[in-house]
Amino acid sequence: QSALTQPASVSGSPGQSITISCTGTSSDVGGYNYVSWYQQHPGKAPKLMIYDVSKRPSGVSNRFSGSKSGNTASLTISGLQTEDEADYYCSSYASSASLVFGGGTKLTVL
């Protein structure tokens, strides 16, 4: 149950697009289409943004999109807005009926 690998930080200007990567192994990200992404603002509970690699829950902006290639999943945020500044975590179902998270990425909107 090793953590997935995410960049510690990414940044972008309002209106730009950014992508956050999430790298695992064939036992988690690469083996299942069950990657999810969470947004967490300081002092708040996480919020589901993407599930099953690329599905958006009701109410989540279509500026958020997800994809996967091999053992790496990605979250793309287009048309960056100041309120997107937050920590983002990926998660994947893994073998042995467990779930594993990435270490988190701090998004700064400059």
Place this chain on the structure above:
Amino acid sequence: EVQVLESGGGLAQPGGSLRLSCAASGFIFSSYVVSWVRQAPGKGLEWVSGINSGGDTTYYADSVKGRFTISRDNSKNTLFLQMNSLRAEDTAVYYCTKSPMLTHFDYWGQGTLVTVSS
């Protein structure tokens, strides 16, 4: 409106025990997988444990296996986490979450803080 409210957090000594509860409302509790996810101060998220809708199948992270026990009471819409043999590294905010399957977490509570210290 979906609501989950965690309780039971607090200060415990190393080797001690705590029991967390999560009271759910606004959805059909007995139809969902429910899980605990924790976050150590200033750190990332860690899945701890999950339980299927019927309560007869449980799942644990290696870090808590043998020490923590998850259970649910569908008649009272409540999830529990019995934490024994607590260690300093168990110090974290513990979130109660729900999901249709043990593949993601579609709603999170506000969390309850557990501090393990002498």
